[in-house]
Amino acid sequence: xxxxxxxxxxNVPIEEHESDNEKSKPKRKRMKDRSEVWEHFIKEETHTGxxxxxxxCGMRYKCGTKRNxxxxxxxxxxxxxxxxxxxxxxxxxxxxxxxxxxxxSGCTSGxxxxxxxxxxxxxxxxxxxxxxxxxxxxxxGVGFKKFCNVMEPRFHVPSRITVAKDCYxxxxxxxxxxxxxxxxxxxxxxxxxxxxxxxxxxNYMCLTVHFVDNDWNLQKRILNFCPISSHKGEEIGKExxxxxxxxxxxxxxxxxxxxxxxxxxxxxxxxxxxxxxxxGVLKGRFLHMRCVAHIVNLVVSDGLKIVNESITxxxxxxxxxxxxxxxxxxxKKCVVEEKINSKKLLCLxxxxxWNSTFLMLDAALVFEYAFERYSEEDPHYVIxxxxxxxxxxxxxxxxxxxxxxxxxxxxxxDLTLRVSGSLHVTSNLFxxxxxxxxxxxxxxxxxxxxxxxxxxTKMKEKYDKYWGDxxxxxxxxxxxxxxxxxxxxxxxxxxxxxxxxxxxxxxxVNNLKESLNALYEEYRGSxxxxxxxxVSSSMDSSQFSPKQKKLQIISSKEILSSVREPKPxxxxxxxx
Numbered sequence: 168x169x170x171x172x173x174x175x176x177x178n179v180p181i182e183e184h185e186s187d188n189e190k191s192k193p194k195r196k197r198m199k200d201r202s203e204v205w206e207h208f209i210k211e212e213t214h215t216g217x218x219x220x221x222x223x224c225g226m227r228y229k230c231g232t233k234r235n236x237x238x239x240x241x242x243x244x245x246x247x248x249x250x251x252x253x254x255x256x257x258x259x260x261x262x263x264x265x266x267x268x269x270x271x272s273g274c275t276s277g278x279x280x281x282x283x284x285x286x287x288x289x290x291x292x293x294x295x296x297x298x299x300x301x302x303x304x305x306x307x308g309v310g311f312k313k314f315c316n317v318m319e320p321r322f323h324v325p326s327r328i329t330v331a332k333d334c335y336x337x338x339x340x341x342x343x344x345x346x347x348x349x350x351x352x353x354x355x356x357x358x359x360x361x362x363x364x365x366x367x368x369x370n371y372m373c374l375t376v377h378f379v380d381n382d383w384n385l386q387k388r389i390l391n392f393c394p395i396s397s398h399k400g401e402e403i404g405k406e407x408x409x410x411x412x413x414x415x416x417x418x419x420x421x422x423x424x425x426x427x428x429x430x431x432x433x434x435x436x437x438x439x440x441x442x443x444x445x446x447g448v449l450k451g452r453f454l455h456m457r458c459v460a461h462i463v464n465l466v467v468s469d470g471l472k473i474v475n476e477s478i479t480x481x482x483x484x485x486x487x488x489x490x491x492x493x494x495x496x497x498x499k500k501c502v503v504e505e506k507i508n509s510k511k512l513l514c515l516x517x518x519x520x521w522n523s524t525f526l527m528l529d530a531a532l533v534f535e536y537a538f539e540r541y542s543e544e545d546p547h548y549v550i551x552x553x554x555x556x557x558x559x560x561x562x563x564x565x566x567x568x569x570x571x572x573x574x575x576x577x578x579x580x581d582l583t584l585r586v587s588g589s590l591h592v593t594s595n596l597f598x599x600x601x602x603x604x605x606x607x608x609x610x611x612x613x614x615x616x617x618x619x620x621x622x623x624t625k626m627k628e629k630y631d632k633y634w635g636d637x638x639x640x641x642x643x644x645x646x647x648x649x650x651x652x653x654x655x656x657x658x659x660x661x662x663x664x665x666x667x668x669x670x671x672x673x674x675x676v677n678n679l680k681e682s683l684n685a686l687y688e689e690y691r692g693s694x695x696x697x698x699x700x701x702v703s704s705s706m707d708s709s710q711f712s713p714k715q716k717k718l719q720i721i722s723s724k725e726i727l728s729s730v731r732e733p734k735p736x737x738x739x740x741x742x743x
Contacts, residue, residue, distance in 0.1 A: 203323065204240045207250070223249040241323070245285075252320045288322050293333035303327035303334075345388060346414060354379045355420040355448070357456075360407060362398055370395045372403065374410050377589070387589050390414055400432020407433065408440050417446035421453050421643065425461040426633065449685055453643050459586045459597050462633045463604070467521045467579050470626035475618055477565035478524070478572060481531050483555045484538055485513050487548060494545070501540040509533045522583065525576040528569050535566050571619070578607060594647045598659070601634060601644065605666040635667075637674045642682040645675075649683060656683075 200210075208219040210230060219230040219240060224247055229235045244250060296303065304327045305311060315324050325333070349356065356378040364370050374391045391410040396402050411419070419441055424430040438451035447454065488498050498513075511530045516523040531538070542548050542560055552560045561569070582600050586593050608630060611623035634640060645663075649656050659679065663672045 202237045204237050204244065207244050208240055221247060223247055223251075245321075250321075283319070283321060285322055288319070289325060289329075289333055290337070292325070293330060293337050296330060297334055297337065303331050306330050348380065349376070349378070349414065349416060351381070352378055353381055355418040356416060357421050357423065358407070358419060359423040359458075360403070361425065362395065362403060364398075370398060372406055374407060376416070385590065385592055398427075398429055400429040401436060403429060403433040404436030404440075407437055417441070417444050419446070419454070420448060421456045421641070423456040423458055425458050426465065431455075449682075449689055452682070452685075453641055456641050456643065457633060457639075459600065460583050463579055463583055463586075463600075464521065465633075466604070466626045466629045467576070469629040470622040471521050471524060473618065473622050473625060475568060475572060477561065477568040478528065480552070480559060480561045480565050481528065481569050482516065483552055484548075484561055485515055485527060485531055487551060487555075488541070489513060489515060497545065498534075498537060498541055501537040501544065502534060505536045505540055507534060507537060521576070522580055525573065525580050528573040528576070532566070532570055532573060571616070575611075575619070578603070594643065595651055597644045598648045598662070602662050602666055604630065605634075609666075635671070637671055637678055640675070642679055645679045646683055646686065649679070656680075 205219075207222055208228075208230075209222060211218050211220055215229075217230050217232075218227045220227050221243060226243060226247075228239050228243065230240070292306065295301070296305065306324055307327055312324050315322055356376050359375045359377065360372060362370060362372045372391070372393060372395045373389065375387060375389050377385070377387050380386050391406075391413075393406065393410075395406050407422075411417070419437075422434060422437060424434065434455040438447070438454050441447040441454070442450050488494050495513075502509075511533050513530055513534070514523070514527055516527040538561060549560055582604070585596055586600055608623050608627045611619055612627060614620045614623070645659050648654050648659050656679075660676050663675050663679075667675065
């Protein structure tokens with residue numbers, strides 16, 4: 168009994184203590200309204216709870232923080248007729264805009280009508296982020312939000328997560344469209360791919376498709392840009408296969424790659440897969456196309472390993488000028504005094520890029536007299552260059568030697584630009600460029616200049632490594648010229664005899680004729696099947712009279728006979 172009384176008595180002060188704590192506990196501060204919708208509503212306390220009243224029409228909505236959200240408020244603002252910046256969806260009224268609007272007569276009108284549509288604005292915003300390569304957080308910037316508010320107060324700027332989703336939806340939409348175009352395309356496609364490693368040591372691969380659409384326009388689209396586990400040929404081949412399966416592409420004609428040994432393995436893997444799909448041309452004989460621009464790069468890089476002393480002196484002179492802003496200012500003054508009118512700028516070359524060496528020499532030659540004047544005005548120029556590699560500043564003989572080297576490299580630089588085009592067809596140019604390089608190297612190998620002769624000999628060795636063996640050359644390089652009505656087969660035979668010895672030329676000509684006939688038979692067989700199907704379907708018709716049926720049978724036999732007994736393609740095409 169005493170124990171119970173003690174408990175009762177003990178409970179009284181505990182309750183009093185708890186009530187005292189509740190009174191002394193500070194009240195929680197009310198959170199600030201973060202949504203922009205509260206710029207259009209006023210919160211009011213009523214007997215039924217918190218309500219939000221529209222500033223324009225007085226409409227009331229429940230706005231309890233635990234039970235009600237802001238979605239009904241946004242929906243009301245979008246349809247509120249008294250909101251001054253709102254055009255209701257059901258309204259047919261549009262706004263006038265002073266945009267350029269083309270009319271049928273070809274003139275332009277200063278007025279056009281526009282209608283507010285937040286969906287269209289969001290789509291345009293996602294396209295802006297994609298095209299201008301902006302980060303997603305750009306839309307959450309204070310300046311951008313202020314700009315949008317001034318331009319269109321009704322538009323609610325989405326968050327970066329929403330913009331990322333919109334960009335992905337845009338990607339999926341464009342992918343579906345491109346899939347449909349590729350599916351309905353009557354021609355085969357060609358692929359180009361390359362791999363590299365970033366400074367973060369992550370391996371990447373890019374796969375691009377090239378095709379001629381049904382309107383005979385050359386198209387280029389990037390199908391995939393993805394990280395890969397390694398640069399091994401098997402991994403590259405599997406990634407290409409995965410991409411082709413995703414895009415439902417089977418009609419692949421050739422794949423252009425650089426000359427890395429791993430690409431040989433990748434092409435072998437893809438040849439097996441495409442043949443398994445029964446979609447290859449002549450079992451993938453023309454699938455492997457070596458990049459012409461990459462071969463030219465290897466040829467020139469090998470030749471430049473024998474660096475001329477004159478080039479070294481010019482390089483050191485350019486490096487001296489660019490090492491100090493004050494030297495560069497003084498050099499520009501010399502350019503003005505020598506009355507040299509050129510927009511070119513001095514640039515240093517990169518050891519791994521031969522074209523940068525050409526650009527350095529080409530720019531330095533323009534400022535030859537400015538370098539001579541600078542040597543007279545700055546005594547440190549001569550002193551320091553005498554201590555560097557090259558042992559001295561460039562002389563008139565050095566500039567003459569550099570000019571010859573620059574003219575020589577100009578040929579390869581222009582060649583690389585011509586064969587690297589992606590917005591126009593270049594396959595018909597490869598053979599002509601191959602011939603021009605062979606003729607140029609052949610002439611330089613008999614040149615009186617020992618250094619030029621030595622460089623040309625070294626470049627010819629690299630040239631023969633890729634284009635000297637008939638078994639390594641893709642016959643499409645020659646077939647593209649044969650199909651050009653300006654040249655045909657006789658021209659190709661004549662040029663092959665000119666640039667190769669008789670043995671190699673004979674093998675190449677025979678391989679070319681065999682490949683051309685085989686390619687013709689391959690396409691004739693596929694087109695012949697189509698003709699036979701059309702003939703058989705037309706013969707099944709029972710809506711003709713006996714006389715019409717007889718004429719139809721005769722005409723169908725003539726079509727089939729023309730398909731079965733064609734003239735040799737080489738005889739037809741070689742005839743003028």
